[in-house]
Amino acid sequence: MSRKASDNVEYTLRSLSNLMGEKRRRQQAEGAAGSAAAGERSLIAAESCSSLNSAASGAELERAARRQFQQDETPGFVYVVSVFSALGGFLFGYDTGVVSGALLLLKRELNLDALWQELLVSSTVGAAALSALAGGVLNGLCGRRPCILLASGLFTAGAGVLAAARDKETLLGGRVVVGLGIGVASMTVPVYIAEVAPPHLRGRLVTINTLFITGGQFFASVVDGIFSYLAKDGWRYMLGLSAVPAVIQFFGFLFLPESPRWLIQKGQTQRARRILSQMRGNQAIDEEYDSIKNNIEEEEKEVGAAGPVICRMLTYPPTRRALIVGCGLQMFQQLSGINTVMYYSATILQMSGVQDDRLAIWLAALTAFINFIFTLVGVWLVERMGRRKLTLGSLTGTAVALIILASGFLLSAQVSPRVTLNPPDPSHQNSTCTKYSYCNGCMLDPDCGLCYKLNKSSVVESSCIPVDKDSTMKAAWGRCSNETVFKKEDLFWAYNFCPTPYSWTALLGLILYLIFFAPGMGPMPWTVNSEIYPLWARSTGNACSSGVNWVFNVLVSLTFLHTAEYLTYYGAFFLYAGFAGLGLVFIYGCLPETKGKKLEEIESLFENRLCTCGMSDSDEGRYIEYIRVKGSNYHLSDNDASDVE
Numbered sequence: 001m002s003r004k005a006s007d008n009v010e011y012t013l014r015s016l017s018n019l020m021g022e023k024r025r026r027q028q029a030e031g032a033a034g035s036a037a038a039g040e041r042s043l044i045a046a047e048s049c050s051s052l053n054s055a056a057s058g059a060e061l062e063r064a065a066r067r068q069f070q071q072d073e074t075p076g077f078v079y080v081v082s083v084f085s086a087l088g089g090f091l092f093g094y095d096t097g098v099v100s101g102a103l104l105l106l107k108r109e110l111n112l113d114a115l116w117q118e119l120l121v122s123s124t125v126g127a128a129a130l131s132a133l134a135g136g137v138l139n140g141l142c143g144r145r146p147c148i149l150l151a152s153g154l155f156t157a158g159a160g161v162l163a164a165a166r167d168k169e170t171l172l173g174g175r176v177v178v179g180l181g182i183g184v185a186s187m188t189v190p191v192y193i194a195e196v197a198p199p200h201l202r203g204r205l206v207t208i209n210t211l212f213i214t215g216g217q218f219f220a221s222v223v224d225g226i227f228s229y230l231a232k233d234g235w236r237y238m239l240g241l242s243a244v245p246a247v248i249q250f251f252g253f254l255f256l257p258e259s260p261r262w263l264i265q266k267g268q269t270q271r272a273r274r275i276l277s278q279m280r281g282n283q284a285i286d287e288e289y290d291s292i293k294n295n296i297e298e299e300e301k302e303v304g305a306a307g308p309v310i311c312r313m314l315t316y317p318p319t320r321r322a323l324i325v326g327c328g329l330q331m332f333q334q335l336s337g338i339n340t341v342m343y344y345s346a347t348i349l350q351m352s353g354v355q356d357d358r359l360a361i362w363l364a365a366l367t368a369f370i371n372f373i374f375t376l377v378g379v380w381l382v383e384r385m386g387r388r389k390l391t392l393g394s395l396t397g398t399a400v401a402l403i404i405l406a407s408g409f410l411l412s413a414q415v416s417p418r419v420t421l422n423p424p425d426p427s428h429q430n431s432t433c434t435k436y437s438y439c440n441g442c443m444l445d446p447d448c449g450l451c452y453k454l455n456k457s458s459v460v461e462s463s464c465i466p467v468d469k470d471s472t473m474k475a476a477w478g479r480c481s482n483e484t485v486f487k488k489e490d491l492f493w494a495y496n497f498c499p500t501p502y503s504w505t506a507l508l509g510l511i512l513y514l515i516f517f518a519p520g521m522g523p524m525p526w527t528v529n530s531e532i533y534p535l536w537a538r539s540t541g542n543a544c545s546s547g548v549n550w551v552f553n554v555l556v557s558l559t560f561l562h563t564a565e566y567l568t569y570y571g572a573f574f575l576y577a578g579f580a581g582l583g584l585v586f587i588y589g590c591l592p593e594t595k596g597k598k599l600e601e602i603e604s605l606f607e608n609r610l611c612t613c614g615m616s617d618s619d620e621g622r623y624i625e626y627i628r629v630k631g632s633n634y635h636l637s638d639n640d641a642s643d644v645e
């Protein structure tokens with residue numbers, strides 16, 4: 001039987017073997033190792049016997065087995081529910097991505113200074129950080145469904161306020177409302193999907209949420225491109241369009257169910273059973289239902305129900321370890337610089353010789369597209385490679401790409417063209433720009449740009465001039481102050497970069513970065529966080545880790561320009577490469593493999609000391625697959641005979 005087909009098999013005996021492994025560990029700890037191993041051997045021997053007997057009835061039984069699990073295919077309903085909730089991810093991506101294009105138009109129409117531009121961008125991310133943290137309490141108290149409804153309500157209201165805004169204060173209000181929606185959605189959606197998905201599809205379905213995030217970012221960049229041609233009110237469409245998916249999600253969720261796991265926790269067992277069987281089609285749900293229920297009862301006995309959840313999480317070693325792993329993953333995702341790389345993609349592209357501004361906008365959309373397409377690769381890989389290998393591979397590639405990107409900036413800085421002309425400032429204001437003798441200094445000063453000509457590929461007749469206050473695409477005065485005129489005269493204007501023969505290295509680094517980051521480091525922190533906490537700690541665990549993601553998002557993006565000023569661009573990217581290196585050590589040591597495990601089994605992965613996962617890598621290839629046929633267990637595939645001891 002092919003591996004692909006067997007992936008769809010009910011995990012009855014696989015979970016039995018996991019439980020046996022767990023039981024063995026416990027019994028060994030109690031000093032009863034010998035008898036436990038004997039007990040387990042006899043169990044496995046019994047299974048092998050049953051498989052031998054089954055083999056006797058040969059092909060007929062195998063055919064029955066195939067028929068059974070073909071019928072057991074996951075019902076479409078799970079996909080519908082996942083896609084509707086992932087619209088929350090789409091809105092997260094859209095609303096964080098669209099603002100850069102909207103700002104270009106807004107700053108002209110509403111005369112926004114740098115502080116207001118900064119406020120409109122970071123207020124959303126800041127509000128998201130706060131509401132992700134608060135979302136934990138809401139999720140625990142009211143359930144996942146009301147939280148998703150609340151998020152889509154906030155997205156709709158925010159989009160309405162933004163589209164109708166008449167002044168910058170209203171815009172700020174709208175951006176805060178949207179940010180509150182993003183925070184709640186970012187922590188609720190992965191948890192909800194993980195709780196309704198069957199174990200063998202969970203990774204893939206939760207990763208679809210990140211696919212929707214990057215899809216939203218890509219769509220936003222296309223909308224930015226299209227409406228940038230509309231000088232008046234273009235930003236209203238850009239910011240208001242997100243109301244469409246938000247309304248669709250709101251009405252969709254009025255008809256979609258609550259998470260069965262949350263319902264069982266709250267004692268609403270009949271409703272939970274009904275929803276679970278709806279989600280599993282014609283598959284038997286008794287085993288899953290019992291295992292969720294037993295787990296909740298055991299958790300209550302083990303951890304107790306007194307005190308705030310976060311305190312209980314911190315004092316109970318398995319959840320404390322899970323929290324460290326979850327928050328660490330989210331922190332390293334942001335510290336490896338994804339949002340500055342995306343934000344600076346237009347600059348990096350311009351460095352590599354793209355001179356046309358409109359073309360740069362569309363090429364930035366291409367960057368978002370690469371991020372999106374390679375997240376799709378992650379959706380495909382997550383159930384094949386598993387979370388651990390995918391994250392490790394992705395972060396290794398990301399670190400290498402960052403080194404290439406940084407080297408591109410370093411080489412460009414080293415062969416930085418000289419400033420050869422020093423025209424007098426007609427306004428007689430003493431600008432700092434005219435003091436730089438090399439392009440490198442000029443490009444690091446946010447007020448200046450380089451105006452130059454090209455002789456073959458070398459820069460000639462260059463001058464460092466203040467940038468126009470309304471547009472970074474031209475100089476405030478002099479030869480490069482009128483775009484249409486200077487382009488006709490074969491003059492070029494470089495803002496934020498220096499034209500050098502090595503610029504392509506940075507472009508190569510950018511593309512490699514996205515190819516490696518998008519399938520693993522982009523989605524895995526969200527996916528892993530949705531599955532590593534036991535039910536009682538799931539909302540709080542996800543609230544904390546999403547909060548960490550947003551806080552580091554703000555920190556990294558707000559400090560980028562200052563970091564670049566103190567350390568230069570290449571210094572900043574080398575710094576992110578260093579963080580990625582640290583992240584690799586952390587992930588190698590601390591991230592266990594959760595692929596294919598039931599949510600209820602995952603807690604046992606954190607029973608060992610923190611950061612000892614690297615030592616158990618050799619166990620990963622072990623794989624036994626069984627299915628249940630009409631009450632008896634039929635051994636379907638066993639790729640490693642040594643598993644049967």
Ligand SMILES: O[C@H]1[C@H](O)[C@@H](O)[C@H](O)[C@@H](O)[C@H]1O
Pocket residue numbers: 210213214217333338339371521522523549553
């Ligand atoms: O997983 C997502 C994704 O990778 C996005 O592209 C990025 O902007 C977000 O910050 C991140 O959380």
